[in-house]
Amino acid sequence: MTFEDNLGPNGDALYAELIATHEGLDLDASHALNARLVLMLMNEVGDPARISAILKAARASSG
Amino acid sequence: MAFDYAPFPYIAPPGLTAPEPRAPVAIVGAGPIGLAMAIDLAQRGIASVVLDDNNVVSVGSRAICWAKRTLEIFDRLGVGARMLEKGVTWKVGRLFHGAEEVYSFDLLPEAGHKYPAFINLQQYYVEQYLVERAQDFADLIDLRFLNRVTAHHDHGDHVTLDIETPDGPYMLEADYLIAADGAGSPTRTRMGLPFEGQTFEEHFLIVDVELPESPFATDDPERWFWFAPPFHNGQSALLHKQPDNIYRIDLQLGPETDPKLEATEDKVIPRIKAIIGDMPFRLDWMSVYKFRCARLDRFVHGRVIFVGDSAHVVSPFGARGGNGGIQDVDNLGWKLAQVLRGGAPALLDSYDEERHHGALENIANSSRATNFMTPKSEIDMLFRNETLRLAHDHPFARKLINSGRLSTPCSLAGMRLQSGDHPLVGRSLIDLPLGNSWLVEQAHGGFSLLCADDQHWQVPDDVTLIPLPDTDMRRTRYGDTGAFLVRPDSHICAFLASPDALPAALARAKGGKP
Numbered sequence: 001m002t003f004e005d006n007l008g009p010n011g012d013a014l015y016a017e018l019i020a021t022h023e024g025l026d027l028d029a030s031h032a033l034n035a036r037l038v039l040m041l042m043n044e045v046g047d048p049a050r051i052s053a054i055l056k057a058a059r060a061s062s063g
Numbered sequence: 064m065a066f067d068y069a070p071f072p073y074i075a076p077p078g079l080t081a082p083e084p085r086a087p088v089a090i091v092g093a094g095p096i097g098l099a100m101a102i103d104l105a106q107r108g109i110a111s112v113v114l115d116d117n118n119v120v121s122v123g124s125r126a127i128c129w130a131k132r133t134l135e136i137f138d139r140l141g142v143g144a145r146m147l148e149k150g151v152t153w154k155v156g157r158l159f160h161g162a163e164e165v166y167s168f169d170l171l172p173e174a175g176h177k178y179p180a181f182i183n184l185q186q187y188y189v190e191q192y193l194v195e196r197a198q199d200f201a202d203l204i205d206l207r208f209l210n211r212v213t214a215h216h217d218h219g220d221h222v223t224l225d226i227e228t229p230d231g232p233y234m235l236e237a238d239y240l241i242a243a244d245g246a247g248s249p250t251r252t253r254m255g256l257p258f259e260g261q262t263f264e265e266h267f268l269i270v271d272v273e274l275p276e277s278p279f280a281t282d283d284p285e286r287w288f289w290f291a292p293p294f295h296n297g298q299s300a301l302l303h304k305q306p307d308n309i310y311r312i313d314l315q316l317g318p319e320t321d322p323k324l325e326a327t328e329d330k331v332i333p334r335i336k337a338i339i340g341d342m343p344f345r346l347d348w349m350s351v352y353k354f355r356c357a358r359l360d361r362f363v364h365g366r367v368i369f370v371g372d373s374a375h376v377v378s379p380f381g382a383r384g385g386n387g388g389i390q391d392v393d394n395l396g397w398k399l400a401q402v403l404r405g406g407a408p409a410l411l412d413s414y415d416e417e418r419h420h421g422a423l424e425n426i427a428n429s430s431r432a433t434n435f436m437t438p439k440s441e442i443d444m445l446f447r448n449e450t451l452r453l454a455h456d457h458p459f460a461r462k463l464i465n466s467g468r469l470s471t472p473c474s475l476a477g478m479r480l481q482s483g484d485h486p487l488v489g490r491s492l493i494d495l496p497l498g499n500s501w502l503v504e505q506a507h508g509g510f511s512l513l514c515a516d517d518q519h520w521q522v523p524d525d526v527t528l529i530p531l532p533d534t535d536m537r538r539t540r541y542g543d544t545g546a547f548l549v550r551p552d553s554h555i556c557a558f559l560a561s562p563d564a565l566p567a568a569l570a571r572a573k574g575g576k577p
Contacts, residue, residue, distance in 0.1 A: 005459040012431045015463050022442045030442040
């Protein structure tokens with residue numbers, strides 16, 4: 001399964017906002033923030049089938 | 064073949080022997096922005112004196128990517144066709160992660176435009192063409208090389224300049240002073256104006272090499288960008304073709320490099336060989352640089368107006384420096400000409416408003432691209448690398464990879480000169496074939512009214528009436544109702560549902576009360 005773009009022209013600004021959210025945190029704090037983000041975004045996606053597909057695809061892309 | 068840097072002649076200015084009459088406009092800087100400004104004003108009948116401390120065109124290729132909108136402006140100024148003929152037209156960009164291509168893009172897939180999305184042409188050619196074009200206006204453009212401005216004073220209703228020449232100093236008066244004197248603007252420094260923004264610590268090496276054959280895999284010139292290229296340890300690289308078989312190579316060197324050491328043949332030649340293999344080549348030019356994104360708070364200070372790099376600087380990724388500056392010229396020329404003829408002074412405020420907005424957009428885009436290319440922290444690097452990894456499999460991640468979002472004109476929607484509710488209001492003209500000509504050739508210089516339906520449209524003497532052609536392409540780009548009022552800089556400033564709305568929209572676009 002491949003994932004198409006949903007962010008459109010806002011992609012760059014949202015990526016920059018994500019990086020800025022981490023500014024000033026040490027690595028441990030950043031990993032903790034990432035964990036919270038994953039849980040919150042998972043809740044926002046909602047659909048269990050879709051979340052399972054995302055989890056599998058993210059794992060499959062690991063090098 | 065190496066470019067022939069023939070010096071332009073110095074002619075002793077008349078001000079050395081007797082006071083000169085006040086010039087309507089003095090332009091400091093004979094780079095692409097200052098020269099384009101002088102030509103734009105001359106085409107509107109406004110005389111200017113152009114002062115430059117140097118007497119040759121840009122040394123090194125410097126600005127090379129000229130965007131479609133810029134070419135349309137250069138078309139109006141009379142050098143567009145010449146630039147297109149000499150320039151290298153490209154539209155395909157390829158992005159690599161390591162040795163593997165992650166994706167490619169085609170910048171202008173649709174027909175019906177006079178100019179392509181981009182050409183590459185060395186800045187020295189652009190300046191040469193602009194100087195030659197300026198010489199067509201012998202009565203209106205006074206080019207003064209080896210004339211260095213050492214001081215200026217704003218007297219409220221005019222400006223005086225102190226100028227140094229090989230024959231000594233003289234003084235010049237002008238109604239307005241336009242500072243086109245570049246990123247290190249002496250005019251800005253003299254005025255003590257803050258020029259603030261983000262400085263990037265990363266060093267980049269920029270090299271022009273002449274090659275006997277294309278290093279690209281295809282015959283068509285393209286833009287190739289690598290993250291973590293196999294030939295250059297861990298960083299990024301960019302490859303572009305220019306005319307005369309000269310190729311531009313940009314290599315990211317990292318923050319901890321010594322620019323003086325890197326910009327030597329001993330260091331550079333092995334780097335080039337790593338990219339192109341054993342092909343023979345000639346080193347044409349090289350430079351090691353850092354950059355920043357910064358801007359002035361205001362571009363208009365009394366009788367002094369800033370255009371181009373003196374007003375705002377960006378990183379080169381996205382080609383928004385030279386292209387942004389030419390859009391300043393396009394925006395300012397008609398407004399300053401109207402003000403000099405007694406038009407509404409609010410037009411100069413609208414230059415500040417509109418181009419400030421353009422500069423912020425350019426700075427935002429080039430800062431994001433530069434930040435993506437030069438991650439500042441471990442977590443920043445982690446996100447960048449995982450985006451690249453996901454991009455091999457997932458289209459969404461390809462959209463997040465940022466190697467520079469290429470220059471497009473900003474929308475002026477919602478600003479003071481614009482009116483009418485339509486998605487095209489504020490945008491720059493979208494080209495169309497128009498008989499044997501093009502819309503961008505017809506709707507520029509003055510105001511135009513583009514009519515999309517057959518209501519009884521009538522225009523005053525200073526507006527050109529252009530019925531849009533009855534084609535599917537026109538309906539796709541402009542729809543089939545109402546009319547669009549187009550400014551002298553080819554931005555759509557109003558949508559009119561019916562002819563009685565024209566006078567108010569036109570008054571507003573001229574900086575007056577609607």
